[in-house]
Amino acid sequence: MKKQFVLSLEKLEDRTVPTTGNFSGAAWEPVAGDWNGDHRDSIGVFDPSTATWFLKNTNTAGAADIPAFRYGAPGWIPVVGDWDGDGKDAIGVVDPDTGTWYLKNTPGPGGPDVSPFRYGAANWRPVAGNWDGQGGDGIGMFDPTTGTWFLRNGDGPGSPDVAPFAFGGKAWRPVAGDWNHDGRDSVGVVDPSSGTWFLRNLNSSGAPDQANPFAFGGAGWFYFHGDFDGQGDGVATFDPSTANMFLHHRTGPGRPDVGPFAFGGRGTPGFEDFNGDGIGDDDLNDDRRIDANDDRNHDGRVDDRDREAQAGDDRGGAVQPGDDRGGATGAVQPGDDRGGNSGRG
Numbered sequence: 001m002k003k004q005f006v007l008s009l010e011k012l013e014d015r016t017v018p019t020t021g022n023f024s025g026a027a028w029e030p031v032a033g034d035w036n037g038d039h040r041d042s043i044g045v046f047d048p049s050t051a052t053w054f055l056k057n058t059n060t061a062g063a064a065d066i067p068a069f070r071y072g073a074p075g076w077i078p079v080v081g082d083w084d085g086d087g088k089d090a091i092g093v094v095d096p097d098t099g100t101w102y103l104k105n106t107p108g109p110g111g112p113d114v115s116p117f118r119y120g121a122a123n124w125r126p127v128a129g130n131w132d133g134q135g136g137d138g139i140g141m142f143d144p145t146t147g148t149w150f151l152r153n154g155d156g157p158g159s160p161d162v163a164p165f166a167f168g169g170k171a172w173r174p175v176a177g178d179w180n181h182d183g184r185d186s187v188g189v190v191d192p193s194s195g196t197w198f199l200r201n202l203n204s205s206g207a208p209d210q211a212n213p214f215a216f217g218g219a220g221w222f223y224f225h226g227d228f229d230g231q232g233d234g235v236a237t238f239d240p241s242t243a244n245m246f247l248h249h250r251t252g253p254g255r256p257d258v259g260p261f262a263f264g265g266r267g268t269p270g271f272e273d274f275n276g277d278g279i280g281d282d283d284l285n286d287d288r289r290i291d292a293n294d295d296r297n298h299d300g301r302v303d304d305r306d307r308e309a310q311a312g313d314d315r316g317g318a319v320q321p322g323d324d325r326g327g328a329t330g331a332v333q334p335g336d337d338r339g340g341n342s343g344r345g
Contacts, residue, residue, distance in 0.1 A: 025049070026075075027240035027267035032226030033080040033089030035066060035107050041089070041226030043245055044107075045238075045264030046078035053078070053091060054264065055107055059228055059247055061261040069109040072102065079103075081128035083114060083155050085136030094126040101126070101139065103155055117157040120150060129176040129185030131162060131203060137185075142174035149174070149187055151203055165205045168198065175199075177225040177233035179210040179251050186210075190223040197223070197235060199251055214253040217246060228258060240267055 031044045036057050044055035044064075051072040054064040072078070072093030079092040084105045092103040092112075099121050103114040120126070120141030127140040132153045138161070140151040147168040153161045168174070168189030175188040180201045188199040188210075195217040199210035217223060217237030224236050226247070234249040234257070243266045247258035 025267050028264040029078055030222050030224050030238035031078050031080045032224055037088045040230045041228055049074055059258050061263055066107055071109055077126055079126045079128055081137030096123050114155055119157055125174050127174050127176045133184040144171045162203050167205055173223050175223055175225050181232040193219055195219055211252050216253055
């Protein structure tokens with residue numbers, strides 16, 4: 001049985017087009033981890049159109065230090081953690097359609113080192129962290145429809161080791177890190193409409209207690225964390241429109257300590273959800289990702305359903321006179337878009 005599964009996964013790694021559609025144009029997703037055991041986290045990116053990983057041992061622009069490799073399938077979600085407790089971070093992917101995890105103990109290609117397992121529900125967001133302070137990372141899931149966390153101390157199926165709790169708003173982005181340097185990771189969330197971070201030092205419901213809520217990064221960016229200077233976890237953001245990284249050594253507002261610098265590819269983020277319904281606003285096929293399946297007129301742009309006039313409301317490749325729905329002013333304006341009113345859903 002195990003050999004059969006590995007062969008199936010290798011086939012996924014060699015595939016450039018997923019059976020459910022083409023993810024060309026989707027934003028690359030940032031990750032950070034201690035790939036070489038030097039006690040400092042460095043950046044990486046995951047290309048969801050090909051399931052290719054690009055990892056660096058320094059926080060700078062330039063070519064990947066680890067040769068690029070494929071692991072997972074297009075459209076899957078990357079996750080990073082120290083699954084075997086050896087002091088080095090490794091990789092994993094989660095199939096968002098089934099909540100199935102595929103974890104490796106090294107940052108490279110090949111079959112999973114941990115038998116694949118299901119944890120969480122479809123379209124929940126995976127996280128990882130050392131929740132109990134015992135060494136090695138466990139897994140977690142964040143339900144974006146309710147803001148509820150489900151944390152396990154190990155890497156496998158089963159019930160949560162921490163009683164499920166709510167922290168964060170509907171469709172906010174989960175983050176997890178050792179914010180107060182006590183040797184245990186705890187939860188955080190970012191409001192994607194404003195780039196505001198809310199961090200907590202306990203894995204429970206309650207008010208944020210690691211600094212006051214603060215803004216770092218732009219609306220609709222990717223948000224992640226890392227120990228970039230070897231002195232404890234800080235916060236980081238990735239602008240999908242420019243592929244620029246912004247790294248902060250601490251938890252709080254201010255200018256980045258490292259960056260901006262470009263690493264990875266540009267694209268459209270898959271979880272732009274300004275109306276808080278848990279579905280990407282431009283996600284026409286309701287798979288909670290913005291990708292080529294949402295481009296109905298095949299002009300290379302996702303079409304618009306978020307009731308906001310913008311590039312993507314066009315009918316021929318660029319917003320221009322004649323594309324507006326109202327027809328009176330000769331220009332796209334609020335009210336001309338498909339949703340029928342102005343503003344974000």
